[in-house]
Amino acid sequence: MLAAGQLRVLQRSGLIDLRRPLTAARKARNVRKFGPIAGGVRACADVCPDTVALIDADGELTYRELDERTDQLARRWMREGIAPTGVVAVLCRDNRTLVETMVATAKIGARLVLLNTGFSATQLSDVAGREGVTAIVFDPELASTAAELTESFVRLDASAVVREHVVGQGRIQPPARQGGFVLLTGGTTGTPKGAPRRIESPLAAAQFLDRVPLHRGRTILLCAPLFHGTALSQFILGLNLGCTIILHGRFDAKHAVAQIARHRCDAVVLVPTMLRRILDIGDDELARHDTSSLEIIFSAGAALPPALGDRTQRTFGPVLYNFYGSTETGTATIATPDDWRAAPGTVGRPPIGITVALFDEAGRRVTRPGDVGTVYVGNSIAFAGYSGGGSKKTVDGMMSTGDLGHFDSAGRLFIDGRDDDMIVSGGENVFPGEVEDLLYGHPAVAEAAVLGVPDDEFGQRLAAFVVRGGDGEIDEAGVRDYVKAKLARFKAPRDVVFVDELPRTTTGKIDRTGLRAL
Template sequence: MGPTTLLKDAVHKAGVLGRSVVVLRRSGLVGRPDEGIRSLLAIRKYGPFAGVIDMGAREHGGSVALADELGELTYDQLNKRANALARALATRGVRSGTVIAALCRDHRGLVTAMAASGKLGAKLLMMNTGFAKPQLADVTRREGVKALIYDEEFTDLLDAVDPHVDRYLAWVDQDSTLSDRSIPVLEELIASTDDQPVDTPDQPGGFILLTSGTTGTPKGAPRERTSPLASAQFLDRIPLRKGGVTYMAAPIFHGTGLSQALLSWALGCKVVLTRKFDPEDTLRRVAEHRCTALVVVPTMLQRIIDLDPGVLAKYDTSSLRIIFAAGSAIPSDVVTRTMDVFGDVLYNLYGSTEVAVASVATPQELRAHPSTAGKAPVGCRIELYDEQGNSVTEPGRIGRIFVGSGLSFQGYTDGRNKELINGLLSSGDVGYFDEQGLLFVVGRDDDMIVSGGENVFPLEVENLLAERADVLEAAVVGVDDEEFGQRLKACVVPAEGAKTDAEEIKNYVKANLARYKVPREVVFLDVLPRNATGKLLRNELSGA
């Protein structure tokens, strides 16, 4: 790297730093210099999550940090709970570098365990609550888990887990049928242990997130490094502000939920949690707590706006300034209908477990272009490359999406990594930029269907079908075909009471898209198969 390139790189980094500080000050995350220094020290000491909770206790001690089904906890109470649990786990052998797994829904037990693990310098593996026994056992073994914290409802899944893994109950049901009373319960450990601050661990704590796992066993993606400045990537295009109220509908084990919960606590917000998602109950709680932000995955959003208009009108959700959606593509009609119901408050983040943040679409951009993924925020960079690694710059030309972000992971726990080009990480998706620089994601690189020599990305056909009033949702997959190599198969979930005809569906696509994009087969299903975070399980549809 020559002197000129080094100088340009230094100037670019200085510019990003300056813009990031402006964004953080605007949001209220950074105020006086001494506050910023204390935040940096807390994060360096305990890691990002425990550091934020520790700082929250200092700055917002008496303010409500968390509201769940058991009531409210202040920042001071939450931090003391984390201290007590950290001490209790330490006496049972958990120390810096120990891998703890959490198989929990969203509640105070999970949040306390997240903070306690950081105070010990442990690595917390966030398990997917949609796991089956084989996945749970495989991931536990592969990641070297020494302790498992879980909710009682998942007890039956633990049969296949190594019996030498220590077990702790984070949530006990009111009508508990638990027979093994020897398993420690977090609430009892917390109540019986000193809650004074713990010693600084040998290394700060961190998280291991899991990829979506739509095929096979999901891979582990560590999150062990961060900087408060990286928060600007979310706050640049999403107006989260200090002292708001965030309703966390998306599960915290997922990157979407974790990032927004962490950011909300860093801003001194109250975070509302529930263990299971219900669309009407979400509206009820938004109204009750006067929530300013609602965090969802797209399937949750669709279930909310599919409620009867009378139900939607029943609750006062005028306090909402932000509906934050991420995790998978949002159908264009869902984008439009959401803003018609709630106003122009929808923000759609495009990213992945590996690359973290790539781009954000604002309400203004979504009004004009409902299918856009928006633009890269401060600190992020997106470039497109073809199969040979050549840069793709022409508007409208499809290329593979590569992302640069200070939050990107450094490789899977098994040693593998995503493809890198010029320091940018592959997202695994393909897309294009329009004339205004807006990003449009066409689909997964490996979702592409080659039919009769023509390349088809399912998302375009799916969005078209989802716009029909008689279609609730749709998925398009490739099926082996002797003549064409692959043929398109559309799996359609009809709207309630609709009498949709397969030939009419085909004719509709033929009238709006190229002939080679017309499904040769249309099947009707009651529901599309999805994992716990709403991602479509396409591999289950080929034989549907």
């Protein structure tokens, strides 16, 4: 019954066409052999070759061009010694070099490691050694960061693909098995962990398409970076739907809005801090651009404060889809615009094929609405363990996200914070996220982050870091009074620090280690 439901979702979106069983079977084979990235490109090169696949700063590439260019690139790299047993790391901004590396590596059957452009040289070197990297592709502007890596690995050039007109050469055939890819966790200290992935069935796409109305042939703007699961999942989905994908590059709010208008984008994929910066350019600037084509604003990668989500809905209409999941578990839940309107701040419900449950510290299932437990996810594409060893805790076949949450009476999930973020202050349990969400609703607060710090008297106390903005003024006493007026007094932050901006990771999450350093 599950497979039948997934097939209905995929048929509705246009990802498969059961009226053409041979085409559907060929596409499934391409995904199984090449993987979802190169498999999607190959399938669309057959079905819609002249559709624009990619737009970046250098122009457009059709699906035919992307397929042919990456065939030639894969052949060149194989002549240079890259084998299906190899591991290719890529350190690139969001551009065609990155995409062509992803596709060509999959066509060889080698494993791909997506390196975070914000990591230090030491972190990258540690990752490369652990993952067994044999070759690397990088942007010239990142040469200094990649310098330590190029001494140990083959440097591959993907910047200029030259067509080779070889009679009878034909297309590259699928490798014996797909190489898969490795996503890195977003840690800000130490060595990031690697989460290997292989997706062998197009049915996995149903977990997005069940809740997000993305259809074949749409135009998607990717503002979030491709090395992160937020954008990568939607990139893969877009390729398999024959969509036109626009790579934004270094984020600029005004440029993003201009791209939405110029290309008549149906969907934009971003993290909450990008969404806030778009809204902060002001109503007058937004009114200069026609964004009426937008049907989907896909927010993921970090918690979306209720005030920010409400502001988004007021500005762009009922188009907000709030995604919750992790690098390890994949998708957990997605909140639709209707979910958000009914319960601002929710991350929604699990889509088809996914199970989400809460468990307490003793391993007992938490079912009563409002009661808090650790979030566990059952997902067919959850990883099988970190590449360096170890995994997440599992219960009944479901994997922990490390977050605490609760369901409301309608079955919608809310995230209360990380299980290691909760503090005990004077014997009371406090979730910093609750205070953060409240502060975001103050008209004079642009951003806020709250965390626990040691306290001699109470064990721990709350410290708030606030970025001023918007309408009105606020001082330290104003922050405390605002919280005391709406929450229990013990939840008011003892320390209030005003900053120009909050430190963030390259994927848009608040860098709490950086906050503590302040």
